[in-house]
Amino acid sequence: MPLPIFYASRDGHTRRIAERVATGLTAAGIAAEPINVVGLDAKDLAAVPYVILIAAIRYGHHLREAEAALDIYEKLAKKPPLALASVNLTARKPEKCTPQTNPYLRKWIKRRRLTPDLAIAIAGRLVYPRYNLFDRLAIQLIMTMTGGVTDPTAEVDYTDWNGVDAFALKIAGRVRALQPADT
Numbered sequence: 620m621p622l623p624i625f626y627a628s629r630d631g632h633t634r635r636i637a638e639r640v641a642t643g644l645t646a647a648g649i650a651a652e653p654i655n656v657v658g659l660d661a662k663d664l665a666a667v668p669y670v671i672l673i674a675a676i677r678y679g680h681h682l683r684e685a686e687a688a689l690d691i692y693e694k695l696a697k698k699p700p701l702a703l704a705s706v707n708l709t710a711r712k713p714e715k716c717t718p719q720t721n722p723y724l725r726k727w728i729k730r731r732r733l734t735p736d737l738a739i740a741i742a743g744r745l746v747y748p749r750y751n752l753f754d755r756l757a758i759q760l761i762m763t764m765t766g767g768v769t770d771p772t773a774e775v776d777y778t779d780w781n782g783v784d785a786f787a788l789k790i791a792g793r794v795r796a797l798q799p800a801d802t
């Protein structure tokens with residue numbers, strides 16, 4: 620069974636990140652496929668040797684289906700190791716990509732009392748022309764407060780794709796370490 624790369628996405632960018640992680644893992648010899656986390660159940664999670672969850676932020680919160688997946692994860696009798704990635708715009712600053720420095724990721728881990736094997740924040744994508752007026756104004760406000768782009772025609776992909784590839788390679792190493800060595 621390919622290793623699922625669970626993702627929670629609204630506008631598709633987090634799905635693209637999950638696809639890239641799956642491609643990286645597969646290239647490293649571990650077959651993987653992106654899976655939307657909506658509707659996940661305990662059976663799906665319990666069967667997985669290493670849980671990878673990549674979730675977008677909206678209005679300060681990770682998408683609710685990602686929270687639901689963690690509700691299930693928390694109740695597993697035997698929890699597989701967890702790799703967690705939070706997709707948000709704060710992570711566009713390279714110094715805000717770790718569990719210590721990214722506020723969304725830090726609060727998520729703390730609030731849920733998680734002990735992830737790996738955790739990173741990945742910068743998302745900004746597409747002002749696609750947002751409705753309310754969303755655009757809200758995001759322009761966030762960007763003004765943090766010294767970012769406010770031009771209403773701006774479309775910016777902030778994702779560090781090399782960083783995503785490096786994340787995939789790290790996961791590959793961890794998953795490989797779980798497998799019994801060939802004799």
Ligand SMILES: Cc1cc2nc3c(=O)[nH]c(=O)nc-3n(C[C@H](O)[C@H](O)[C@H](O)COP(=O)(O)O)c2cc1C
Pocket residue numbers: 627628629630631632633634675676677678679680706707708709710742743744745746750754758761
């Ligand atoms: C309505 C809306 C609200 C958002 N709220 C936040 C936020 O509070 N903090 C943040 O860092 N990014 C925020 N973002 C940025 C998203 O996390 C980013 O665009 C991400 O790439 C979206 O992923 P998706 O395409 O998989 O849904 C928001 C984006 C939208 C559209």
